[in-house]
Amino acid sequence: PGSIESKCIADNGKSMKCWKDEEDVYFPVSYLKKRFDMTGKLGKDGSTFELYTSYAKMRSPDSTYDPLGPFGHFSTYSVETRDRVRCVSAKTDVPMSTQWDPIPYYYPIQISQYGLQHYSRMKLDSISNKSEASPKDDVILGVNSKEWKGAAGMHETTERLFFNDEQMGKVVNISAGAALANAGAYVYLDKSPDLHVISFDWKPYEANSSFTVLAKMKQDDLLVLINYVYSEGNGKCVWQEEERISDDYIVQKPKKDGQVSYSYSYIGNSPIGEWSTVTRDLLVDVARALSSGDNRKKDDNVVLHAGDLRLVSLGFRGELTVKQKITQRREQHSHAFYAAADWLVKNQNDRGGWSVPVERSIAERKLVLPPGWHSAMAQGHGISVLTRAFKHFNDEKYLKSAAKALKLFKINSSDGGVRGEFFGNIWYEEYPTTPGSFVLNGFLYSLIGLYDLSQLELMIDENDETMRAKIQEAQELYSAGVRSLKQLLPLYDTGSGTIYDLRHVALGTAPNLARWDYHAVHVYLLKWIAGIEKDEVLSKTADRWIGYAYGKRAKHN
Amino acid sequence: PGSIESKCIADNGKSMKCWKDEEDVYFPVSYLKKRFDMTGKLGKDGSTFELYTSYAKMRSPDSTYDPLGPFGHFSTYSVETRDRVRCVSAKTDVPMSTQWDPIPYYYPIQISQYGLQHYSRMKLDSISNKSEASPKDDVILGVNSKEWKGAAGMHETTERLFFNDEQMGKVVNISAGAALANAGAYVYLDKSPDLHVISFDWKPYEANSSFTVLAKMKQDDLLVLINYVYSEGNGKCVWQEEERISDDYIVQKPKKDGQVSYSYSYIGNSPIGEWSTVTRDLLVDVARALSSGDNRKKDDNVVLHAGDLRLVSLGFRGELTVKQKITQRREQHSHAFYAAADWLVKNQNDRGGWSVPVERSIAERKLVLPPGWHSAMAQGHGISVLTRAFKHFNDEKYLKSAAKALKLFKINSSDGGVRGEFFGNIWYEEYPTTPGSFVLNGFLYSLIGLYDLSQLELMIDENDETMRAKIQEAQELYSAGVRSLKQLLPLYDTGSGTIYDLRHVALGTAPNLARWDYHAVHVYLLKWIAGIEKDEVLSKTADRWIGYAYGKRAKHN
Numbered sequence A, B: 001p002g003s004i005e006s007k008c009i010a011d012n013g014k015s016m017k018c019w020k021d022e023e024d025v026y027f028p029v030s031y032l033k034k035r036f037d038m039t040g041k042l043g044k045d046g047s048t049f050e051l052y053t054s055y056a057k058m059r060s061p062d063s064t065y066d067p068l069g070p071f072g073h074f075s076t077y078s079v080e081t082r083d084r085v086r087c088v089s090a091k092t093d094v095p096m097s098t099q100w101d102p103i104p105y106y107y108p109i110q111i112s113q114y115g116l117q118h119y120s121r122m123k124l125d126s127i128s129n130k131s132e133a134s135p136k137d138d139v140i141l142g143v144n145s146k147e148w149k150g151a152a153g154m155h156e157t158t159e160r161l162f163f164n165d166e167q168m169g170k171v172v173n174i175s176a177g178a179a180l181a182n183a184g185a186y187v188y189l190d191k192s193p194d195l196h197v198i199s200f201d202w203k204p205y206e207a208n209s210s211f212t213v214l215a216k217m218k219q220d221d222l223l224v225l226i227n228y229v230y231s232e233g234n235g236k237c238v239w240q241e242e243e244r245i246s247d248d249y250i251v252q253k254p255k256k257d258g259q260v261s262y263s264y265s266y267i268g269n270s271p272i273g274e275w276s277t278v279t280r281d282l283l284v285d286v287a288r289a290l291s292s293g294d295n296r297k298k299d300d301n302v303v304l305h306a307g308d309l310r311l312v313s314l315g316f317r318g319e320l321t322v323k324q325k326i327t328q329r330r331e332q333h334s335h336a337f338y339a340a341a342d343w344l345v346k347n348q349n350d351r352g353g354w355s356v357p358v359e360r361s362i363a364e365r366k367l368v369l370p371p372g373w374h375s376a377m378a379q380g381h382g383i384s385v386l387t388r389a390f391k392h393f394n395d396e397k398y399l400k401s402a403a404k405a406l407k408l409f410k411i412n413s414s415d416g417g418v419r420g421e422f423f424g425n426i427w428y429e430e431y432p433t434t435p436g437s438f439v440l441n442g443f444l445y446s447l448i449g450l451y452d453l454s455q456l457e458l459m460i461d462e463n464d465e466t467m468r469a470k471i472q473e474a475q476e477l478y479s480a481g482v483r484s485l486k487q488l489l490p491l492y493d494t495g496s497g498t499i500y501d502l503r504h505v506a507l508g509t510a511p512n513l514a515r516w517d518y519h520a521v522h523v524y525l526l527k528w529i530a531g532i533e534k535d536e537v538l539s540k541t542a543d544r545w546i547g548y549a550y551g552k553r554a555k556h557n
C-alpha cells in the first residue's frame, strides 16, 4: 500500500504538497521547520529522519555549585573566537568587542567571561594533571645565541649583542632597521602545531621597535605575518598592511607570493624603556587578523583550532633588548585569567563599576542606555573573576575590588546603578533601562557573583570588620535577589519555552522569547541556584523547562 | 516521481512512519495533532487537507461596546442546553447547575449569562422586527370551553366548571383525581413544532395539584410526559417516574407503549391558593428530562432544537382554577431575562453579593473556596443584567441592586470580597482565592459590568445624589481595573497563545494555558475594552493574539 500525492493547507495559508496513505496525511518537514522553528536532520544510521524542537543541548550542572570551582561549562567557551570579538588587545591582553560599535572597545562582561573561561580550563587541566604549573611540554628557545639569526636585509644591517643583564640574566641587545620590510633579528620557532602560544620578556627603547611572528597555515601553506607595532591603528586593533601607491592612493596589499601581512596594535603594557612580558596566542591573533577585512560580514569570522597553523619564526626590529628565553607552549590560561582580573582591578571606577563605553539600545530603540552604563551582569561576573583571583593569586587587591563592586547593586537604574524593580520586587539589571528590561540570564549570573563573594567568610581575617561587613552585604544582596527570583520566575515561563526578559510588560509588546541556547542557559543557571538553595520548586521548574526543549508543553485548561 | 516509506523520530521519541520524496520528508498529521494540539480535516471540496492551529473561531466585536445593547455574541449561547445545567427551575425560572456539585444549585454567573443570552436575542429580534412584543405568530388556546376535555379516566371523574373571574376573566375550575395516572382536564395544543413554549395563569388549591405537558418526539414518535409536581424531588429538579414494585423495591419505569414519563419539581412561584403565571419552554424541559438518567455521563447530554418535538396536550389534575387562555409561542426571551433579573434582585445578600453555595477548588485543591464565596464575574455579570433590566423594565429596584453589587469590589478576597492584588495591582477575582488566581476572562467581564453601571449617569435623576455617587464609584472601580489590565496584560501572553490565569506565579507551577475557546474570549473582551478605551496597545495586543490562532508566533531573540 503506497501513498498518493495530495494537497494540504495550514491555517488558511498557501497550499503545499503532502502525501496521503490509508492511515494518515503527511506534512512536509519544511513546513514544520518554518512554523515551529524546528530542526531536522538525517540520523547517523542514514535511515531515520530526526526532528528536534530545540537545536540546543540542555545541560545540568554535574554537581553543586562551587564558588571557587570551574565556572559552569565556560571551559567550553571560546570568547576569543566570537565574531563580535575584534582581538585580544596586545596592550591589556584582554578581548575587545565590536558588538555594538565598529571601533573595538572594552566590554567588561566579555572580559570577565574570558577570564572565567581560562580559569575554568586551568582548573580542569589541574584536575586532570595537565597543569601549566608543570609545563613538561613547553619548549624553550633562544637560549643558545646561535639561534638568533641576523638577516643582512635589503635595507639595513641587523646587529646583535649578547650579554648578561643584572636582573634578567642572558639577554640579546638588538639594533635593526625599523621598517617592516626588514626581517630584523629572528629565532626559528618549534614546528609543533600544538605550541601556538609564545611568551618572552623584552625592553624596547623606541616607539618604532616591533616584533613579528610568522605563521604557516596548514590548509594552504599561506604564510601569515603578524607585525606587533607601536600604533593605535585608528582604533582598529588589527589590520591588513596597506601599500602606498601614491600620496592619494592607498590600497590593502593583496596576498602575494603566498604571504599576507597584518599589523597588530601594540601600545606596550609597560612604558618604552622598561621590561615587559609578552604572551600571545597566535591561534587567536592570526584568526583575528584573517577576520579583519574592512567590510567583513558575520560569516567572514575565521575560527582556528589547534593544528590549523604552525609557528615559523619570531623576529625583532628597532632598538631593543630581549631575554634569551622564548617560551613556546600550548595554552596561556593562567596568563589570560590574570589579565582579566588585572583589567578589572585597574579599570574599576569610583562607583565600583565597570562601565560600558558604548551606547546600548534595545527594543527598537525604545530603551536606550547612553555610553557609560553599568550592568549587574558585569558586576556579578567581575566579582566571580575577582573572588577566584583572590584565592588563586592570594592577593587582597582582588578581594577589595570585588567588595567595591557591590555598591552599584544598591543604586537604582535611574541613578546609574543596576538595581531595578518589577512591581516592587528588586532586580539586578543586565541592562538598567528605564523602564526596566529584567533580563533573566544576566540577573542569574549577577546572583552567582554575589554568592561567590558571600562565601568567602572563612578566608577573611577575623578582625577585618570592614571586609566582613562587605561579605555580609553580598549575602544580603544575594538573598534579596533570590527572593525576587522565586517570585518572578514563573513570569518567564510560556508553557513551551522561556522569555528572555520582561521588557514586554512595560512596553506592551509581544514577549521577547528566548532562543533555545538562551533557554539552555536559563536551565543551567536555575539548576545552580536551585542547588545552592536546595529549592524543590526551582529545581522542578528547571526540569519542566528541560522538557520544553523536547516538545513537552504545559497543559491547557 | 513518487515517495518512499521512511522512518522518522521526533525529540528522541518513538519512531513513526513518514514518507520521503526528492524534495522533503513528510510527517504524519497524527503527530502534529498530538504534539501541537492542532486540528485537521478534509476541506469542503474533498481534495485538500486543512490543518488548524486553533479549533476556535476568533471573533471581534462588530462595533463599539453598547452598555444597553446585545451582550457580545451571547445571543448565540445556549445556557439551558449545557451539560452542566440540570434544569431551568420551575420555581424561579432560572437555570440550576450541577457543575461542581451533583445536587443542582443556583450558580449566579450562569443565571446572569442566561439572562444576558435572552436579552441579547430579544434585542436582535427587535432589530430584525421579530419582537415578542408583536406576537403575530402566537397561538391562543383554551378560550373556547369545548377545548377543555374531561377524560372519564380509569380512576376518577374529572369535573370542569366554566365562569368569569373578577380579575382574570374567563376561567375554568377543575376538580380531578390527583394521581399522575389520571389524564385530568386537558387541552390539545397546536401541532406546529416551532411553538414549544407554553404560558398560562393558574391557581392551585392544594399541593398535589399538578399539570402535565405531553410532547411527541419527531425522530421516533416517542411520547414524553412532563409532570410538573409539587415536590422537591430530593433536590433532583427533574427525574424519571419510579414504579413501586414492593415497599423495598422501587425501579425507574422503562419506556412502555412508546411513552416515557418524568416528574419536574414545581414548588410554585406563588403560594398555594394564589394566582401565578407559568411559562415553560418544553424544548428545554424535555431535553433536561431526557438527560436526567441517574448515571448519566457528559456525553449523554440531550440537546434539542426547534422542530425536534411538537406539543400534544396540556392537562391539569387536583383542585385548581386556570385562565381560559393558554398561549403557545416560539420563544420566551423577555420572560427569561425578567426571571434572571428578578432572581438577582431577590437573591442578593446584605453585602451586595450573589454567593455561590458550593465549594470551588482549583489547582488540584491547592486553592479552595469554601461554599458561600463571591465572584467578581458574578458581580459584573449581575450588574450587566440589572442595568439592562433597569432600562428595559423601567424599574429602579434593578438599578439599586446593581449599585449594591459594587460593595464587594472594594473588599479583599481574604475578607470574603472579590478584590485581589497582583504585586500591588488591584484585580477583580473570578475566584477570590488566597493566594490569588487572577483569571483573565472573569476580570474582563467584571470590568464590562462596572462600565455598564458607570454609563447610566444620564438616566439618573439629577437630585439623586446617592445614586450619582454610586455611578461615580463604578466609574472609579472600572478605571482602576483598566489601569491594572494595562499593566498586567502582557503577563498572559506566551508569544503563541494566552494564559488563562496567573495561579502559576504564586504556586510556582507551570502556567495554566488557555484553550483556544478561552483564547477567543480573551480576544473578544480585549477588543471591547480597547474600543471603549480607544487604546492602541490593547487593540494591537488583541490583533497579535488573533494571529497566534493562525500560527503566527512572537519572535525569539
Ligand SMILES: [Ca+2]
Pocket (backbone or CB within 6 Å): A430, A441, A442
Ligand atoms: Ca546576555
Ligand SMILES: [Ca+2]
Pocket (backbone or CB within 6 Å): B430, B441, B442
Ligand atoms: Ca470562567
